[in-house]
Amino acid sequence: MDPKLGAIEPGQTCPICGNSIRACPGHFGHIELALPVVNVLFVKNIYELLRATCNKCGRIKIAPQDAERYIRYLKRLKDRYPYLARRFSEYVKKQAIKASKCPHCGAEQPKIKLEKPTTFVEYYEERKAMIRLNPLIIRSRLERIPNEDLEILGYDSKDSRPEWMVFTVLPVPPTSIRPSILIETGIRSEDDLTHKLVDIIRTNERLREHIVSGAPQIIIDDLWELLQYHVTTYLDNEVPGLPPAKHRSGRPLKTLVQRLKGKEGRFRGNLSGKRVDYSARTVISPDPYLSINEVGIPIDVAKTLTVPERVTDLNIDELRRHILNGPEKWPGANYIVTQDGRRIDLRYVKDRKSIAESLAPGYIVERHLKDGDIVIFNRQPSLHRMSMMGHVVKVLPGRTFRLHLAVCPPYNADFDGDEMNLHVPQTEEARAEARYLLKVQYNILTPRYGGIIIGGIQDYISGAYMLTIKSTLLTREEVMELLASSGIVKEPLEPAILSPKRLWIGKQIVSMFLPEDFDYQGRANISSGPLKCEDIECFWDSFVLVRKGKLLLGVIDKKIIGAEQQESLLYWLAKEYGIEFTTKFIDHIFRMFIKILEKRGFTLKLDDVAIDMATKSNMYSLLNESFKRVEELVQKYVEGTLEVVPGRSLEESLEIKILEVLAEARDRAGEEAVSNLNPFNHAFIMARTGARGNVLNLTQMAATLGQMTVRGERIWRGYMGRTLPHFKKNDLGPIARGFVVNSFFNGLSVTEMFMHAAGGREGLVDTAVRTSQSGYMQRRLINALQDLYVEYDYTVRDSTGSIIQFIYGEDGADPSKTPYTTIINVDRIVGKVIGWGR
Amino acid sequence: MVSKKKSSSIDVKILEHELVPKHVIVDIDEGIKILKQYGIKPEQLPWLRASDPVARAIGAKPGDIVKIVRKSPTGGEVIVYRYVVPG
Ligand SMILES: [Mg+2]
Ligand SMILES: [Zn+2]
Ligand SMILES: [Zn+2]
Numbered sequence A: 001m002d003p004k005l006g007a008i009e010p011g012q013t014c015p016i017c018g019n020s021i022r023a024c025p026g027h028f029g030h031i032e033l034a035l036p037v038v039n040v041l042f043v044k045n046i047y048e049l050l051r052a053t054c055n056k057c058g059r060i061k062i063a064p065q066d067a068e069r070y071i072r073y074l075k076r077l078k079d080r081y082p083y084l085a086r087r088f089s090e091y092v093k094k095q096a097i098k099a100s101k102c103p104h105c106g107a108e109q110p111k112i113k114l115e116k117p118t119t120f121v122e123y124y125e126e127r128k129a130m131i132r133l134n135p136l137i138i139r140s141r142l143e144r145i146p147n148e149d150l151e152i153l154g155y156d157s158k159d160s161r162p163e164w165m166v167f168t169v170l171p172v173p174p175t176s177i178r179p180s181i182l183i184e185t186g187i188r189s190e191d192d193l194t195h196k197l198v199d200i201i202r203t204n205e206r207l208r209e210h211i212v213s214g215a216p217q218i219i220i221d222d223l224w225e226l227l228q229y230h231v232t233t234y235l236d237n238e239v240p241g242l243p244p245a246k247h248r249s250g251r252p253l254k255t256l257v258q259r260l261k262g263k264e265g266r267f268r269g270n271l272s273g274k275r276v277d278y279s280a281r282t283v284i285s286p287d288p289y290l291s292i293n294e295v296g297i298p299i300d301v302a303k304t305l306t307v308p309e310r311v312t313d314l315n316i317d318e319l320r321r322h323i324l325n326g327p328e329k330w331p332g333a334n335y336i337v338t339q340d341g342r343r344i345d346l347r348y349v350k351d352r353k354s355i356a357e358s359l360a361p362g363y364i365v366e367r368h369l370k371d372g373d374i375v376i377f378n379r380q381p382s383l384h385r386m387s388m389m390g391h392v393v394k395v396l397p398g399r400t401f402r403l404h405l406a407v408c409p410p411y412n413a414d415f416d417g418d419e420m421n422l423h424v425p426q427t428e429e430a431r432a433e434a435r436y437l438l439k440v441q442y443n444i445l446t447p448r449y450g451g452i453i454i455g456g457i458q459d460y461i462s463g464a465y466m467l468t469i470k471s472t473l474l475t476r477e478e479v480m481e482l483l484a485s486s487g488i489v490k491e492p493l494e495p496a497i498l499s500p501k502r503l504w505i506g507k508q509i510v511s512m513f514l515p516e517d518f519d520y521q522g523r524a525n526i527s528s529g530p531l532k533c534e535d536i537e538c539f540w541d542s543f544v545l546v547r548k549g550k551l552l553l554g555v556i557d558k559k560i561i562g563a564e565q566q567e568s569l570l571y572w573l574a575k576e577y578g579i580e581f582t583t584k585f586i587d588h589i590f591r592m593f594i595k596i597l598e599k600r601g602f603t604l605k606l607d608d609v610a611i612d613m614a615t616k617s618n619m620y621s622l623l624n625e626s627f628k629r630v631e632e633l634v635q636k637y638v639e640g641t642l643e644v645v646p647g648r649s650l651e652e653s654l655e656i657k658i659l660e661v662l663a664e665a666r667d668r669a670g671e672e673a674v675s676n677l678n679p680f681n682h683a684f685i686m687a688r689t690g691a692r693g694n695v696l697n698l699t700q701m702a703a704t705l706g707q708m709t710v711r712g713e714r715i716w717r718g719y720m721g722r723t724l725p726h727f728k729k730n731d732l733g734p735i736a737r738g739f740v741v742n743s744f745f746n747g748l749s750v751t752e753m754f755m756h757a758a759g760g761r762e763g764l765v766d767t768a769v770r771t772s773q774s775g776y777m778q779r780r781l782i783n784a785l786q787d788l789y790v791e792y793d794y795t796v797r798d799s800t801g802s803i804i805q806f807i808y809g810e811d812g813a814d815p816s817k818t819p820y821t822t823i824i825n826v827d828r829i830v831g832k833v834i835g836w837g838r
Numbered sequence B: 001m002v003s004k005k006k007s008s009s010i011d012v013k014i015l016e017h018e019l020v021p022k023h024v025i026v027d028i029d030e031g032i033k034i035l036k037q038y039g040i041k042p043e044q045l046p047w048l049r050a051s052d053p054v055a056r057a058i059g060a061k062p063g064d065i066v067k068i069v070r071k072s073p074t075g076g077e078v079i080v081y082r083y084v085v086p087g
Helices: A040-052 A063-081 A081-098 A135-144 A148-151 A192-212 A217-235 A254-261 A268-271 A301-305 A315-324 A352-358 A407-410 A426-440 A459-468 A478-485 A506-511 A569-600 A613-639 A650-675 A682-691 A695-702 A750-785 A826-836 B011-018 B026-040 B054-059
Strands: A029-040 A111-117 A119-124 A127-133 A168-173 A280-287 A294-298 A306-310 A333-339 A341-343 A364-368 A374-378 A388-396 A400-405 A419-425 A522-525 A542-545 A550-553 A803-805 B020-026 B047-048 B065-072 B076-085
Touching: A029 A040, A029 A135, A029 A192, A029 A217, A040 A111, A040 A119, A040 A217, A063 A081, A063 A148, A081 A569, A127 A135, A135 A168, A192 A217, A217 A254, A254 A268, A280 A301, A294 A301, A294 A374, A301 A388, A306 A333, A315 A333, A315 A364, A352 A550, A352 A695, A374 A426, A388 A400, A388 A426, A400 A407, A400 A419, A407 A459, A407 A569, A459 A506, A459 A569, A459 A682, A478 A506, A478 A569, A506 A550, A506 A569, A522 A569, A569 A750, A613 A650, A682 A695, A826 B026, B011 B054, B020 B054, B026 B065, B047 B054
Parallel strands: A280 A400, A294 A388, B047 B076
Antiparallel strands: A029 A168, A111 A119, A119 A127, A280 A419, A294 A400, A306 A364, A333 A341, A333 A364, A374 A388, A374 A419, A522 A542, A542 A550, B020 B065, B065 B076
């Protein structure tokens, strides 16, 4: 390697700038090409210019008087509307390309075609002749275009003369940009760019020799072509129509464009996004005993991540203790930065005692992470701002990050192996921002629609329901145990039942957590179907009523304390009693909801979805009835007496009708089975309260899976006229086309299992396709919207100050501070002021 | 340049369509007032092409400011402005 390209070895002095490897920026060299070659990255521009200008005189093919007018018009546009100026240039360019005769010299213009990737050909129609334009000709034509004409076409002749789009000299980047790697065996491996440059130099030399020795034109043309290929792939190795240049191993070379382009390219991979220090990543697991604001951090992580803390009189003793503990023992410290900026690595300090003593105000100690520090916690994909929230550190034994279950919804996290990232802010400003803006509690209400996004899920909902149903009666001991688990020390209220035994109901216990003047009313999740209630006259206990902080009626379930619910009890608590109160409320009462499940046990068992023989036979007769109707439909179809659905073919009409009949059959069979379940059956409770699962899941477990579909159609692909060899050809019956009669409890037959798998696969493919598509859509949206902001006058502006929207959201309201879709909830205000139910 | 097409009867009818909000060309004094209110140059308003069917129907010329009053699901009735540009 030429040392003039810059210093690359340690200790080497650069012959150009005199710097060592540390400071030498590297210096460009160049290759003088024996013959010019086209720059692929500009073929489009070259093509445009060749067509828009005369091949004889090089002027733009626009009449002189028009050109003058255009130029004046363009100059005016450029000042005020640069965007329109560009469009205008495009328009003029199109006009020029259309002209078949030069208005300046009158020369007839041949058609020019681009043969991808870099060859230009002229067609003379009348002579039926075809001339290949070599780069020399192209360059001389581009040189002829005058500066004034370039301006009309939208080129700036000062900065970019078009002939520069054809190389005569090729720049050679410094070695620091394409370093060679030393493999253990001592063999040097060169960078892909270096390989490509070698190819170019070799071909260039051969070409030069042949020209000098006067070789036949064919040989020179071949080599010229080869040189063009090497220069093209040196710039971009993914040009359509060219075989990519490959390494000896067959791996395509990564050349200049490949370095910049795409997700792993320089821009998206190294500049917009990069790997950072002071971060950690590990598996997450739940811990219901943390606060929602906290995150549990393994000791090993806490010993690696550090916070720089400036020594003052107030913290000097504490920091001395950290230093004495050193880097191995938590809570210790890893580095000390002295006042003159010297970094002391505590791993290599033998006498930590004397270092600790020499500590003075003004020093900075990079101490271990400890309880109370603020960190930023993140789970990918980071789709909204709640994907990165501030958490308070709690150092715990173990090797996983621990988080409260109520913060799973904003992160969309579960514990089936999910990993999360953690970042430690390193400046006081960043820490303040994290603590006072990003902390979990400030994200309880989502800015998307102002609803609560942190709240009860799964067992919290089952637990709340079990606690608040009428049949739950608690002894004093049980009440005390529940309250203790939630961390509340308080004498319980008067018991609801005094004799024969003093017993409390769950609603009383919940009331102990509510503010004394809190009012709420709303329908619970279980209020649907036969248990539906619209007001306080509710036999089923499915209407929740809170007056003066007392839960008087109704069970607590998903609609009341669930995450992502509109206008729930939790929502109004957050609105009217503030974030701090709601945080404490969630931290405490949710532990009690878990406790009640721990005490009584809550699980799903096989028997939960078992149905008795009588129900089973009812169900099968329902299904048989439907099968008969399908048979009738098929019969009608065969006879040609089937009614046609408007806009559909006969076959489509049949399918639509069959699907309708079978969907109804499944629903009715499901209803029959589900209505037969015990209302205190745990599977049923979970579905009804919204804790997990739904009636369809229950139906599929207990009654029947129903029709399997692929792309909304009954399954029909497979063999000729049938899906599987188990069926007769052209059988249009339910079973042959993917109706699964059995339930998961019964177990599926062989053919049913196949149909179910076919339907299930579509689901998997769909999610895979959808996520990648919506991800790209979101990326484009973010790129388009990221610089918009709301000005103090409530207008939405872009980065140039131009107006995008005259009033933010056309009502100026912050969605995170407004009840769903309205600025204020009038009903609630009226209710609070003059009393409810009027 | 772009030749001006004669306005057809469709251009007038579109103004009566219920989905076309009210468009009014504002006079110069009001225009200046609006620009002053937002502290912007006219190009910083959202643009409306002179070739836009509604712009042609009301006869807006490049340089005009058009006031549009329309209904919004969130804000009731909202007033927005457009700056008419050539094209
Ligand atoms: Mg997961
Ligand atoms: Zn140097
Ligand atoms: Zn000419």
